[in-house]
Amino acid sequence: METAVRTHAMLCGGTGCMASGTNKVKASLEEEFRKKGIDDEAKVVLSGCNGFCAKGPVMAVYPDETFYQDITPDETFYQDITPEDVPALVEEHFLKGRPYQKLAFKEHDKKIAIPSIHDIPFFKHQVLVVLKNKGLIDPERIEDYITMDGYKALSRALTLMKPEEIVKIVTDSGLRGRGGAGFPTGKKWELGLKIKSDEKYVICNGDEGDPGAFMDRSVMESDPHSVIEGMILCGVATESHKGYIYVRAEYPLAVKRLQIAIDQCYESGLLGSNILGTGFAFDLEIYQGAGAFVCGEATALMRSIEGKRGMPRPKLWRSAVKGLWDRPTILNNVETLANIPQIILNGAGWYRTLGTEESAGTKVFALTGDIHNVGLVEVPMDTSLRKIIFDIGGGIPKKKRKFKAVQLGGPSGGCIPEEFLDIPVTYEAIRQSGAIVGSGGMVVMDDSTCMVNTAKFFLDFTADESCGKCVPCRIGT
Ligand SMILES: Cc1cc2nc3c(=O)[nH]c(=O)nc-3n(C[C@H](O)[C@H](O)[C@H](O)COP(=O)(O)O)c2cc1C
Ligand code: FES
Known part of the structure; x- marks a missing residue:
């Protein structure tokens, strides 16, 4: 006999996930819930951006009653969902009560699934104040x-x-x-x-x-x-x-x-x-x-x-x-x-209690560029750049490439090289490095990045010698 869980499928309805196909996934989920006769107990809710935009469409399921390796994941997180995945996802998670491993997060160099949102490095090092409701509410209610x-x-x-x-x-x-x-x-x-x-x-x-x-x-x-x-x-x-x-x-x-x-x-x-x-x-x-x-x-x-x-x-x-x-x-x-x-x-x-004397609280950063985990990150202001880029962001994607610099503060800011990676993202420390915290754009560049064109891009010059391959050129196009 089929068993069902009483739960919410919090499907991300942020701009990034919408562009990656949220609406089609939503329609497939609702159709599948109906087909399996669990549409009274499992409800699809469109939430706001969950922060992990590059993995979209993403979905968090809670309350969660699945079991994985003898633990309850608490809130299972799924990524890169397609409408074709939905029947198997519903069968595994919502009927059989176990996370659907194919769509669970996996670290780039490992194949082990991490179903619980609270165990995924991208989420677990964050402290949420401004983003505390992300993925948990329907923003239109x-x-x-x-x-x-x-x-x-x-x-x-x-x-x-x-x-x-x-x-x-x-x-x-x-x-x-x-x-x-x-x-x-x-x-x-x-x-x-x-x-x-x-x-x-x-x-x-x-x-x-x-x-x-x-x-x-x-x-x-x-x-x-x-x-x-x-x-x-x-x-x-x-x-x-x-x-x-x-x-x-x-x-x-x-x-x-x-x-x-x-x-x-x-x-x-x-x-x-x-x-x-x-x-x-x-x-x-x-x-x-x-x-x-x-x-x-x-x-x-x-x-x-x-x-x-x-x-x-x-x-x-x-x-x-x-x-x-x-x-x-x-x-x-x-x-x-x-x-x-x-x-x-x-x-x-x-x-x-969060941050430092001069830089209290948390700061939200938009982590982009040459980084595994592109998305939104909220951290206390005493968190180091290294922790954000490597522990939360997962580091540089290309195996043969190394970190070169991170651009902080937009056009008024600057590029911070590796020697400053252990400084915290406080106003005072970032200022000393020559950049500014700015509004929170954080663009990571690997060592293939042409710094000449980086300067041109952020200072709004014409990048006439651009080869088109590095991050600034890619963002600009
Ligand atoms: C060229 C320029 C662009 C700016 N763009 C923004 C912006 O998009 N959003 C913003 O909040 N502040 C921006 N600011 C800063 C604002 O002038 C202002 O200081 C800020 O909105 C005040 O809010 P806050 O005290 O809460 O930071 C910009 C400043 C300059 C010089
Ligand atoms: S838009 Fe879906 S995670 Fe950001």
Whole structure:
């Protein structure tokens, strides 16, 4: 007799996996569940990006009741799924209760399957704060976010905390802006609260133009409510009542999911004129940018929202004093804002247990280039580059090739050679190496990479002598 498990097939619905065929796999899974008569007990859910984009379409199954070598994998992870694989996958995992080894993760030099997500090196060395809900929720359902303690920080802040207390927690946490410059977030908010004005704005910067970077896209796609909650909290803390999320138009899935999330918030009383019945008002809308790299710069971004040409202007005063339409404006990056609900819920002391004195918390990196495990990685800021590139990233793919450098910080950053691989990814240490942490794009290059063209690519020169083979040329095409 067939036995079935009561479980969720959390199939990745991020942009990368969608491009690799998620929709066809979803249709095959649902069809197979129906055929086997287990469609009441096994449900396919489209989650956000799970981080392991190069292996897509990927899927995590939980709760998990399979057994593998006398252990329960807890949450089985499958990669490179095709519609043709689905009948065997359903038979093995969902009916016979054992992981389907063909699609389980295997390290590049070994053939042994690692079915549990918690044992896979790419995942097990990560510490998730901003990405804590990745792969676990349907980003288009507010109920899923609420189940994971979503909007708890907001309700606490609105009912129990004064704006000054919220600002103090953010200041004490040591959170620094994740958009590139690492400016202390609490300091920005403090200034925003002190300035009195009949109109103040909160802006979320989701422009994300750095080469190789896709952290912010992934957060907006996979957990849009965490960004929205961070923005409303910023509004409460700085007594601002209007917010804009600036997203580049090339991120259609992020725009779609953010809009669904905003609509759900209005329907649930989490946005509008009387949030959670407290009398606090906050309105939020999306502004789509046209994809100009320069519009990620704060003053150019604000000009763009004003309907003007997106050009930076001299910073004679801080945006928190005079920003959008010359009104006080608190502008933060997507990842910065997604940290806020966790900091309010768990406290500044908890956040400071991660990272270092000057670089508290975690940082999300988009690991790309000549590396085995391409994807999104969240680590405490005292983690070394070597650990990220070799333990999490799995090292350089080509056997005869060696690590040459890692590009960090986009056009304002630099290439870090092997001698600096043991430094942690803190603002202070990376700065000393000559690069900057930047927004989180991390492009690894092996020793076949032409550094001349690397410089040309990142400095936006014309690569007229390009042979087209190295990483910068490949990314650029
Ligand atoms: C040319 C240029 C491009 C930038 N692009 C981005 C971007 O895409 N996203 C971002 O958050 N910050 C970007 N920044 C930094 C922003 O100006 C700003 O400092 C940041 O969004 C503030 O948020 P944070 O304090 O939370 O980091 C850019 C800066 C420059 C100079
Ligand atoms: S898009 Fe699926 S893992 Fe990133």
